[in-house]
Amino acid sequence: xxxxxxxxxxxxxxxxxxxxxxxxxxxxxxxxxxxxxxxxxxxxxxxxxxxxxxxxxxxxxxxxxxxxxxxxxxxxxxxxxxxxxxxxxxxxxxxxxxxxxxxxxxxxxxxxxxxxxxxxxxxxxxxxxxxxxxxxxxxxxxxxxxxxxxxxxxxxxxxxxxxxxxxxxxxxxxxxxxxxxxxxxxxxxxxx
Numbered sequence: 001x002x003x004x005x006x007x008x009x010x011x012x013x014x015x016x017x018x019x020x021x022x023x024x025x026x027x028x029x030x031x032x033x034x035x036x037x038x039x040x041x042x043x044x045x046x047x048x049x050x051x052x053x054x055x056x057x058x059x060x061x062x063x064x065x066x067x068x069x070x071x072x073x074x075x076x077x078x079x080x081x082x083x084x085x086x087x088x089x090x091x092x093x094x095x096x097x098x099x100x101x102x103x104x105x106x107x108x109x110x111x112x113x114x115x116x117x118x119x120x121x122x123x124x125x126x127x128x129x130x131x132x133x134x135x136x137x138x139x140x141x142x143x144x145x146x147x148x149x150x151x152x153x154x155x156x157x158x159x160x161x162x163x164x165x166x167x168x169x170x171x172x173x174x175x176x177x178x179x180x181x182x183x184x185x186x187x188x189x190x191x192x
Contacts, residue, residue, distance in 0.1 A: 032074045032148065034157050036187025040067035042092050044162060044180045067091075068183060070100070080106045082119060088127075092181055096129030100163075102142055118145040125165055135179075140165045148189050155189040 070086030084102045091098035104121030120143040127134050144161030165179045 030075060030077045030080070031192040033190045033192070034072040034074070034187045036070055036072065036157065036159070036185040038068045038183055038185030040088060040092055040181050040183045042181050068185065074106055076106055078108060078110050082106045091127050096127050096134040098125055098127035100125050100140070102140070104142065113149060113151055115148040115150065116145065117148065119143070135168045138165050138168055150189055150191050153191050155191065157187045157189045159185045
C-alpha cells in the first residue's frame with residue numbers, strides 16, 4: 001500500500017473511532033447485545049435486490065453450509081454505533097472460513113417496541129481455506145438495515161446487509177477488484 005493510501009485509511013479509521021467514542025459516551029444508557037446467526041451469498045445488495053436476495057437465501061438454506069454466527073453491540077437512541085464480531089465456518093462456500101469485525105454508524109427509530117434501523121461502516125474480513133473466496137485479510141465496507149422488536153429486556157432482530165471487499169482478486173467472482181456478498185441474519189437482542 002502506498003503512503004498516501006495508508007494515510008487515507010488511517011484518517012478514515014480515526015474518524016470512525018472518534019464517532020464511536022462520541023456515540024458511546026452520549027448514549028451509554030441505550031445498549032443492546034445481539035447474538036445472531038445467518039446466511040451469506042455472493043452478490044450485491046441494492047434496494048431492488050434486497051427482498052429477492054433475502055427470500056432466496058432463506059429458501060435455499062442448507063444446514064451443512066450455515067453462513068455466519070456472531071455478536072453485535074449497538075448503542076444510541078436515534079444516532080449511535082455498533083460493533084460486530086462474526087465467524088463464518090462456511091464463508092461464501094463450504095471450502096473457506098472467515099472472521100469479520102466491523103464498526104458502524106447506526107440510525108434507528110426511537111420507537112418503544114419495533115425499531116427499524118439503517119447502518120453503514122468499515123471493518124476487516126480475514127478469510128482462509130481451500131477456496132476461491134480465501135483471500136487473507138482485507139478492509140471491507142458494509143451497509144444495510146433491519147428491525148429490532150424489543151419487549152422488556154429481551155427481543156428479536158432481523159437484518160440484511162451488503163458487504164464490499166475492495167482491492168482483491170478472486171478468480172470465479174468477477175473481473176473487478178471487488179468482491180460483494182449479502183448477509184441475512186436473525187438473532188436474540190438483550191437490551192440494557
